[in-house]
Structures are given as C-alpha cells and as structure tokens.
Amino acid sequence: MTYDLIIVSQSNGDLIQVTQNCIDSARKDKADLNIIVVETGNPYRYDVDKIIQYNGEFNYNRALNMGLKYAKSDFQILANNDIIFHPGWSKIGPLMKVNGYMSSSALSNDRRQAFCKPGNLGYEGYVIGIHLTGWCIFTSKELWPLIGKLDEKFRFWYSDNLYARQLERQGIKHALICSVRVDHIGSQTLSKQARGVQNLYTFSQGRAVREFKSIK
Template identity: 35%
Template sequence: MKSKTEVDIIILSFAKSEELKLITQQCISSLVASEDKDEIKFNIVVIESQKDMKPYQYPDTKTVYPDEEFGYHRYMNMGIEMTSSKYVCLCNNDLRFHQGWATEILKAFHKYYDLSSASPFCSFHHPKMGFEENNGIYTGYRSRYEVAGWCLFLKRDVFRLTGKLDENYQFWCADNDYANTLAALKLRHALVSSAVVDHLDSCTLDSQAEEAAIASSEFFYLEKKWNHRSMGSWTCV
C-alpha cells in the first residue's frame, strides 16, 4: 500500500477583524480541498497573532497563539520547530490554493534531484513578471520573481545547512534574505509554473506610514548583512 506524502504547512495569520479571519479560513479551506487526502496529508499549523481569539482553533489545523512578540521569521521558526515532515511549506494567510498544486511541486522535486526549494505560480502576479503558466520550472533567486515569499515549499533538510530563519526580520525583506541564503549555499530554487497558488496581497498593516517605517529598518539590515558579497541578481530590493 502506497504511503501518503506528508507536508507541514505553516500559516501566519493576524485576524484582527472578521474580514481578516475569513481570509485565513478561506485560505485553509482551499488548501484542504486542493489535494487527494489519500495521496497527500497536510499537517497545518496556524500561528495566530490575534491573541484574544484564543483558544479558537481553525478547522483542520493546530492553531497556536505565541506569547512572544511578532516577527515573521520568529513565528515561522516556531512552526518549523513544531513539525517534522520531510517537506515544509511557509505560507501567508492570503492565499488560494488551486487543485494539485502540491502534487506539481513534488513532481518537480522528484524530477530534479538537486532542487531544494520551490514557489508556486500566482496567476495574478507572475504573468506580469514575464512568466507563463504551465511552462516548466524557472530557476533563480529573485524576490517576487522566482522566489515568491508568500509561499515557500522546501525540503526540511535545507535547514540543516541554512540554520534557523534570521529572526531580525520582523516583516519585510524576509524573502530576500531567504533567497540570498539559498544562493550563497548553492541550494537550487525554482518557480514551478504548473503549481498554482494565488496571492491576494496582504492587508494586515494599518497604514502606509507603519509599512514604510518597518520596511526602511529591514532594508537597512538586509543591506548591512549582505553588502560584503557580490550580490549580482540575487535580490530585487
């Protein structure tokens, strides 16, 4: 009897309104419905920042409410440490998973033995960046191009080489740092154009001023961390 492939899914959520809670619920529902349960088992962990929802559990998930202050990588590391499957997928909550998306990424991992990390194709975003849906894989390390930071699907063994995600990133530039780390270690990443997961874009920040303040400090840290290297086309900052 063929065993199921298990994939640990870590979703960060900040359901500070009913509308945002619904976005997370719809994300989870589309994920659960996207694959044959006899073939792929999703172990879904939601890290919820809205503490007053506790002890609410999103259906089909383990929902946790950290005491620690929010940090994008800090919370992702919590989810990574709570799980143990061979494959792990780091997700925003504003996603819609299309049928068979994970199967397509797993096919790419099986076909390209040196592929360590992948992102799915967003039908809203990626055509504008010059990519075609269902047109093979696109290897590279450019943020928002090959590296779609809202959904990163990787082999857990990657963390043996990279270590934990850098927790200095509160929100912005986390995907740039991830891409740079893979490139520095020569760990191959690709956009899998046959795996479709649509990104609806984040709406959890309160204002442009808040967004700019967070972004400026994190771009500064990113530049300080990586400016001693020959960056080439690793990042898109």
C-alpha cells in the same frame, strides 16, 4: 508525499475568514497535510493540527521558525494567510523531488511573473517576486539541516531576501515551478494596520529557464 502547511495569521475581524479560506483551499487537494497556524492576533480556534500563539514584537521569520519546530512532513509550506491554493498544488512535492529542488515557489497572479509560461517549466533564480515569492515558499525537509533556521534580522519586508541569501550561501537552487499555481490576495493583514505600523514592517527595512521532468 506529506506536507506541513505553516500559516502566519492575525485573527482579527474579517482576517479570520482570510485565514480560513487559505486553509480550505489547501485541503481541497486531499493531500496529507499537517496544518500549523502561528497566531499573531486574537486567539481563534481554527480546525487545524496545531495553533501557536505568538507574543511580543512581530517578526515574520520568527513566526515561521516557531511553526517549523512542529514540522514533521516531507515538505514544508511557509505561507501568508492571504493565499489561495489552486487544485493540483500538491504535485509540487513530487516535482521538486524528481527535479532535485529543495526550495521552490509556485506560479501566481503577481504581475511580476507575467513573462513566466505555465506548464512543465522551472525558472531558476532568487529574484524576489519572480522566482522566489515570500508569500508562499515550498521546502523539503532536507533543506533545514543545511541552512538552519530562518534569519530573523528583518521584521517583515525583506524576510524573503534573507531566505534567498541563506540559499545562495549554501549553493542551493530555488525555482519557480510553473505547473502549480498559488494566488496571493495581497497584503490583507498588513493593510489593516495603522500607517506607522505598515512603515515599520515595510519601508524601514536573473531569469534562467529549464525544461522540467514531468510526473505521472
């Protein structure tokens, strides 16, 4: 399985290391990775396959759409820069394939997922922060001809709601996969912004479970 890792980054100050930590943690699994960084801050030369300089008014899904233009792999990972991938994350592709999912999220450290049990379980649904985690979404390449590009109606917060709506409209299931873990450090880039900018990108804008088929 091959993966495109698309990271939305802002390389200012210590946020450079935040993005680098994300990249390093993903590479530890030795997966076949095509890493694309969409840079919304100062130009910085990460050792990755592609860097795209984002200019103009920030829009999270627009940044991801820019990265998706260079996707070429079996699966796409749409990620914030403040993500840490745990060892074994790359088995999510085979798990998605064998269980028939084109969209999924991984179990994380977010308290909203506290009821979710680790292991070969998939919690199907579209609840934001539980089933669908906007900080890191895994998709298969077969998804995009069905839903088109990501909806860019909102700038940042609720971008994941837009994506969930795109899935629901096409009857495409999404699942939280609990045998894979990706931790979210939590709004590292947003917290560095002025309060007015934070408000501009944030406030201004079911738990079905099934047994999973395992993979060897």
